[in-house]
Amino acid sequence: MQLAHGTIVAVADGKKFTLYRNGGSDSAPALTAIGSPGVGRHVSDAGVRHHGGAANPSDRQIDEDGFAAATAGVLNTMALANEIDTLVVIAPPKTLGELRQHWHKVTAGKITAEIGKEMTGASTAEIAAMVAKYEAPSHGAVDA
Numbered sequence: 001m002q003l004a005h006g007t008i009v010a011v012a013d014g015k016k017f018t019l020y021r022n023g024g025s026d027s028a029p030a031l032t033a034i035g036s037p038g039v040g041r042h043v044s045d046a047g048v049r050h051h052g053g054a055a056n057p058s059d060r061q062i063d064e065d066g067f068a069a070a071t072a073g074v075l076n077t078m079a080l081a082n083e084i085d086t087l088v089v090i091a092p093p094k095t096l097g098e099l100r101q102h103w104h105k106v107t108a109g110k111i112t113a114e115i116g117k118e119m120t121g122a123s124t125a126e127i128a129a130m131v132a133k134y135e136a137p138s139h140g141a142v143d144a
Helices: 039-044 060-080 093-099 105-110 122-135
Strands: 010-011 015-023 032-036 087-093 111-116
Touching: 010 060, 010 122, 015 060, 032 122, 060 087, 060 093, 060 105, 087 093, 087 122, 093 111, 105 111, 111 122
Parallel strands: 010 087, 087 111
Antiparallel strands: 010 015, 015 032
């Protein structure tokens, strides 16, 4: 896919969150890491709606869901402050599903792609390559 200049790429899972900005052109992206925003203060309240049980069996999952919700909160704040024009989100499918539940409508409107893949341990070059080869599915699914 083409990646507009200035696009923010958010790479997350249930424990890590890093942002990149495309400083290159649409057809020749050049991602630069711009940091890992702190979500720690948001996590404790974010997972409160989840309870242990058959559908959500572990404290670890509650923590990961809370982290994902807090990540969405950070991106929502950035989107509402007009710090994001366009956004690509890369996260494992389960995390992506949790993120979707927390998008503000302004944030959701800025998302140009959601890629369901674990990439938090990947290099900047690997992330850029993943985005470049991504093609939005025609049937509405978002997994790569």
